[in-house]
Amino acid sequence: MTNTMTNVEQSVRSTYSLAALQRQESLCCPVTYDPKYLKVIPQEVLDRDYGCGDPSQFIRPGDTVLDLGSGGGKICFIAAQVVGPTGRVIGVDMNDDMLALAIQSKPAVSTALGYDNIEFRKALIQDLQLDLSDTEAFLRNHPVASIPEFQSLQAHQEQQRRQRPLVADESVDVIVSNCVLNLVQPGDKARLFAEMFRVLRMGGRVAISDIVSDEDVPQEVQNDPELWSGCISGAWREDAFAEAFERAGFFGIQLAKRDSVPWRTVKGIEFRSVTIVAHKGKQGPCLERNQALIYAGPWKQVVDDDGHVFVRGKRMAVCDKTFRIMTHKNGPYAKDIFGIEPRKEVPVTEAKSFSCKGIAFRDPRQSKGLDYDATMDGSSSCTTDGCC
Numbered sequence: 001m002t003n004t005m006t007n008v009e010q011s012v013r014s015t016y017s018l019a020a021l022q023r024q025e026s027l028c029c030p031v032t033y034d035p036k037y038l039k040v041i042p043q044e045v046l047d048r049d050y051g052c053g054d055p056s057q058f059i060r061p062g063d064t065v066l067d068l069g070s071g072g073g074k075i076c077f078i079a080a081q082v083v084g085p086t087g088r089v090i091g092v093d094m095n096d097d098m099l100a101l102a103i104q105s106k107p108a109v110s111t112a113l114g115y116d117n118i119e120f121r122k123a124l125i126q127d128l129q130l131d132l133s134d135t136e137a138f139l140r141n142h143p144v145a146s147i148p149e150f151q152s153l154q155a156h157q158e159q160q161r162r163q164r165p166l167v168a169d170e171s172v173d174v175i176v177s178n179c180v181l182n183l184v185q186p187g188d189k190a191r192l193f194a195e196m197f198r199v200l201r202m203g204g205r206v207a208i209s210d211i212v213s214d215e216d217v218p219q220e221v222q223n224d225p226e227l228w229s230g231c232i233s234g235a236w237r238e239d240a241f242a243e244a245f246e247r248a249g250f251f252g253i254q255l256a257k258r259d260s261v262p263w264r265t266v267k268g269i270e271f272r273s274v275t276i277v278a279h280k281g282k283q284g285p286c287l288e289r290n291q292a293l294i295y296a297g298p299w300k301q302v303v304d305d306d307g308h309v310f311v312r313g314k315r316m317a318v319c320d321k322t323f324r325i326m327t328h329k330n331g332p333y334a335k336d337i338f339g340i341e342p343r344k345e346v347p348v349t350e351a352k353s354f355s356c357k358g359i360a361f362r363d364p365r366q367s368k369g370l371d372y373d374a375t376m377d378g379s380s381s382c383t384t385d386g387c388c
Contacts, residue, residue, distance in 0.1 A: 033316025051178035069180025073102030250278035252332035286319035290342035
């Protein structure tokens with residue numbers, strides 16, 4: 001297995017090094033991008049782009065963006081325009097030829113935009129603490145030819161991870177990736193998701209375009225280095241891909257795009273492009289502040305990632321954290337939820353613990369107050385969004 005994985009790594013590296021120098025049609029999955037963002041990008045970058053989706057659609061102005069497996073830089077260059085001069089874009093890749101293409105193209109893009117908010121860094125996407133450029137610099141001055149020298153290298157790397165992590169904890173607003181996660185070997189995939197979760201800020205999100213399969217990929221296909229570099233062998237099974245985000249602690253996981261027609265079929269297994277969007281921020285205490293949510297429909301009832309049940313049209317009791325998540329204007333739920341704040345706010349310092357389990361309905365009096373006995377003339381409600 002070790003030899004197989006070594007061959008896989010070598011195949012991926014050589015395939016994408018060649019792809020940085022000459023367009024490889026076998027790596028292309030048809031994608032349509034907004035043409036207004038392509039005008040400032042050098043043609044050689046456009047010609048050597050090998051994505052399967054457009055995760056840049058989920059970036060907002062002012063974001064700090066991390067692109068995993070940034071390749072020649074196309075998504076980074078698009079993102080730089082979307083986030084604007086107040087935003088920031090970080091591209092991470094481990095392939096020298098792809099990084100060289102991106103770095104040499106950056107000045108032209110920055111000049112055209114009138115600002116420079118992009119940087120490219122060398123690292124494995126499953127280890128976003130380790131700066132591979134720093135490791136290479138260390139090796140130039142401290143060649144490894146013995147066990148003590150190898151241990152010295154390891155100590156240097158661990159010190160760099162702790163003191164100068166390549167991407168710091170909770171430092172980015174959105175992570176994007178375009179047909180790269182499937183290139184990570186099975187043993188590193190859990191670590192990859194943990195790293196994404198680590199560097200993302202609370203309230204942040206991921207938008208990942210990748211190739212998935214409709215069935216498990218058999219071992220003989222996984223052992224084929226050429227199919228690995230072609231985004232086939234390492235593909236997640238479609239349902240397992242979404243489950244990986246849930247296991248890592250994300251919420252609001254949505255299949256934002258799914259190609260109906262397979263990109264490739266191998267041994268009867270269909271491989272297609274999907275884009276998943278997921279969010280970070282459900283961690284923290286559950287406090288009772290007398291808030292309620294009403295699910296608008298159309299389903300009779302739904303269940304969120306924490307097991308809360310929302311029945312259409314019913315006032316559901318929730319904790320303060322869930323209320324904020326569900327009603328956040330940029331969150332995944334706001335369009336389907338009506339939020340009801342209590343008439344008298346319960347200060348956080350006075351809030352008691354709330355048990356977020358099962359179905360919990362909220363009596364209107366819990367929000368209005370037991371002593372609420374106001375009587376209002378209907379004429380006072382004649383507003384732009386009220387009744388007359």
